[in-house]
Amino acid sequence: MYKVFVNDKPFFLTNEIIKETDFKIFLLESTDIKQLVIKMFNNKIKKCYLYYPDEKVMFKKLKEKIPVQRAGGGLVYNKNGEVLFIFRNGKWDLPKGGKEKREKMKLTAMREVEEETGVNKLSITKKLQKTYHIFKRNGIYKLKITTWYEMKSDYEGIPIGQAEEGIEKVAWLNPEQIKEALLNSYENIKLLFEEEKLLQ
Template structure:
């Protein structure tokens, strides 16, 4: 099963024949921009709507998804320091984790480290493991796009200044301990929350 977020509303992609309470559509046949517009309209009216896109093959779910919208591939980092604090950025009035679009022919690990460095000023980053791949919808130049972000856990012993990348709309960069991270996640995105364990979210 996969989730594609439209703001904080997930579209479920799965091989299940049906999910109770969800509108089921074959992913081969779906008009995804129409589904997205419906979700945004319902969200604005505070009406819950649940969509389930189905295919009997799990491999085909993602393959078909990537044909429905232009795809932007990005890399991002969940970064820990020596105190086990997590690195957060503030952008668009939400707490987020540093991430950004991969450059042409750039591998995901390189893209993730570069983007964390550019957006926060933190250096000395070392990837410890691959975490997760998230999917969310955004709009650019009047067109819906699918952002696929490859997230990596990283560590650093960096103790220098945190420098927000202002030209990317980042207003703050902060190290947050567990208590402050839990609070920040209340004012974050659902796809970011997926990267944290229940001890942060509970």
Template sequence: MYKVFVNDKPIILTTKVKKESEFENYLLKSVNLKKVIKELNTTNRKKVHIIHHNEKKLLKKFLKKLPNVIAGGGKVLNKKGEVLFIFRNGKWDLPKGKTEKKEPIEASAIREVEEETGVTGLRITKPLETTYHIFKRNGRYRIKITYWFEMYTEFDGDFTPEEKEGITKVAWLNKKEIKKAMKNSYANIKTLVP
């Protein structure tokens, strides 16, 4: 099973047909994805299920439905166990961004964290789950595939929020602050920061 978010509502990719109540089932082979996205954006429907019989091909076939944008991002920890957050476009988020041509995903993730926050001395400690969300740019829907990494740094300097990317604040948040920030964040970020 995979979740692809449209804003904060999931499209659940699955091989199992469940009885519809608060969601609708669609077959991957015949789904009109633009219609599904519109339905999630304009109705009170909380989620939809898209079904395909082959678990191994499910995600691959779904990702062919729209152009893909590959991104890398980081859940950065400091020596106090705090997590690095950015405040972008009115919501708390983790730093991430698009890969450049032929750039390894790990290098993209580190570069994007540095560019968006000014934090340096980053070291990847482990990969985290990959997230998927659909967004619209220049009138076309795309699927952003973000490869996340847990990182560590002993950085203790000043932050430099990348304002041209809509980032107005960068902060280390402790567990209590994270809990509060998650009330104003994105569903896919909530899966990375329990």
């Protein structure tokens, strides 16, 4: 099953018929994805399931219906065990950005962390899960697939946000501060911290 966020509201791609309770179920094959996304953006649908019988190809089917943008990002630790956060559009987020042509995803993630925060001396410690969300740019809805990596950095300087990307603040947050920041963050970001077992 895949969890895709539209304005922080989820839809689930599934190959199981689930008995409806507080959500709607649609057939992926015949659903107009754009109309569904518009309804979710306008709060007409809070949560739904998209059903397709074959789990192996259901994500491919979704990608046939909506343009895809690939991105890479980092959950970066310093030597004090703090995590690098950025503050943009009124929310706490992690540094990430779009993949360039023929660029390896690991390099995308490291480049974006450095560009958005000024933090370098990065090394990847492991690959984390991918996250999925739909956004609108220039009137077009796109599915953003972000590949996340856990990284560490020995950077000693003061991180500086990339102004042209609208980053107002960059901060190293300790576990207590992370809990607070996640109250004003995105569902995708919370998923990463659940995976990292940092939300207990």
